[in-house]
Amino acid sequence: MTATTYTNRQWIYARQPTGRVGADHYTLRETPIDDRLAEGEVLLGARYLSVDPYMRVQQHTRRTYDAPHPLGIVQQGGAVSQVLASSSAALRPGDWVLGYNGWQTHDKCHASQLHKLDPAAAPVTSALGVLGMPGRTAWFGLMEAGRPRPGDTLVVSGAAGAVGSLVAQFGKRAGCRVIGIAGGPAKCAWLTGRLGLDGAVDYKAFASTEALAAEVARQSGGVDIYFDNVGGAVSDAVIPLIKLRARIVVCGTISQYEGGIDAPELAPRVLQHLLFQRATAQGILARDFVHRMDELRTVVAPWVRSGEVFLDETVVEGFERLPHALNMLFEGANTGKLLVKVA
Ligand SMILES: NC(=O)c1ccc[n+]([C@@H]2O[C@H](COP(=O)([O-])OP(=O)(O)OC[C@H]3O[C@@H](n4cnc5c(N)ncnc54)[C@H](OP(=O)(O)O)[C@@H]3O)[C@@H](O)[C@H]2O)c1
CATH class of the missing domain: 3.40.50.720 (NAD(P)-binding Rossmann-like Domain)
Known part of the structure; x- marks a missing residue:
């Protein structure tokens, strides 16, 4: 069977900022990615990418709670994606997943690195927000x-x-x-x-x-x-x-x-x-509380379903706007959770 090839767009963290993040701190790279998969792997198409203040913390030279983010690699971050192809019994094409796949439109990873989402139980973006x-x-x-x-x-x-x-x-x-x-x-x-x-x-x-x-x-x-x-x-x-x-x-x-x-x-x-x-x-x-996610979902998810607890979202449209979106956090341009929707 011939492989299907996609164009993977990636934001590469290229240069350390000293103040405000600008276009020259990231480079946009395009690389081909195909759907040939090792056993247990899936190919993902990103739908929503998270933009978080810790990304800017990781851009300092000093060690914080993290080592500085390495230069020359995809900006790390949370992503809600859909499965495009799968060689895992656990996931099928069309399934929604949460992963730490970074600022890129596609990724291949092992299914065990992903958390499967149920869109009927909660909006998929809640995995990057109130239930994330x-x-x-x-x-x-x-x-x-x-x-x-x-x-x-x-x-x-x-x-x-x-x-x-x-x-x-x-x-x-x-x-x-x-x-x-x-x-x-x-x-x-x-x-x-x-x-x-x-x-x-x-x-x-x-x-x-x-x-x-x-x-x-x-x-x-x-x-x-x-x-x-x-x-x-x-x-x-x-x-x-x-x-x-x-x-x-x-x-x-x-x-x-x-x-x-x-x-x-x-x-x-x-x-x-x-x-x-x-x-x-x-x-x-x-x-420090990752191992208690089940507790969060058990207690808080019913409040989300009933509307008693909510998290508004500020959604920026377009993968190409990710570095700009990071700055929005520092300009106070978001209310609630800031997300980028991959067009
Ligand atoms: N400890 C942890 O594990 C952990 C996890 C997640 C987040 N955090 C921290 O929690 C904080 C909020 O994160 P978030 O993801 O929820 O972001 P957020 O609050 O949704 O967005 C950042 C907000 O910070 C405010 N801000 C920006 N610059 C400011 C300044 N100089 N002085 C006062 N307010 C300023 C802005 O609101 P205004 O319009 O009100 O200025 C902006 O909307 C961040 O400090 C983040 O690093 C910590």
Whole structure:
């Protein structure tokens, strides 16, 4: 039988950025890929590719929770794909799968590296969102490190994003008063409207840390749990507002990713606040909870099906726009989960 050959388009991570990512940090490569498969392998056609802040963390020279992303290879990342050809008994052409196949339109891999999706049970893109890595981060980060109790005041930074909007909803379900912090009046209206939060603070509306802190203090009355997705000036404003035995969940510091990881900026020293309030601060990482994905699916999937928990999506159309989409995270151009749809 003659092989069918496809053109695989790949975004190659070519040069390390120092600030904003631009076209010269990636190169678009086209290579042929055919459907001749080893036993157990499948050929995939990518449908949705994930764009995540950790990609920018991996573009620093310093070791973080990861080694730096190697130059000259396909940008790594999560993908929802359809099977085009299969020599595995577990997968058939047309099946939907989640994999870590990176920014490319096609890939060959062993079926054991993929998680089969059921489109009838949940939208396939939820595997990159509420029932995937961001959902896992939000759920286990809040429940394990935040330890919410009814009546607690939970402040969430980056609240209109993928992780933040889920943390805010999980916090409401746990009986917390939830104040979200996000950039701009539209996102704040979305937080109090669609998400039903108890308050929202537009961090971009305040010229100083003191003024921002005064508004967070006014709306929150003090903080039992601070779920931090952004770090920097926002956290400088929130951390002095913690109450006795507060929990600070350090999830992300996106304000520092465009260069600040290699050369961290100086900031107020916060440890005394932890001492005075006998508070805890805990870093959390999604991959530490991979083995508990079944728990996430068991608990959260029914809420997704009933519409009680949702994750809005910002979908960018077109594979060629991937590097541009990565920058959108730093411009706050997304609400909820940012995805690229492969045309
Ligand atoms: N620890 C883990 O395992 C883990 C896993 C997933 C994500 N994270 C972290 O969680 C955070 C959110 O990730 P996500 O995937 O859910 O992304 P996201 O929140 O959907 O998108 C990023 C958002 O960050 C905000 N932002 C960008 N620059 C900022 C700045 N200088 N100051 C304040 N806010 C800024 C923007 O919203 P505004 O319009 O509100 O500015 C933007 O929409 C990131 O820090 C990420 O690294 C950690």
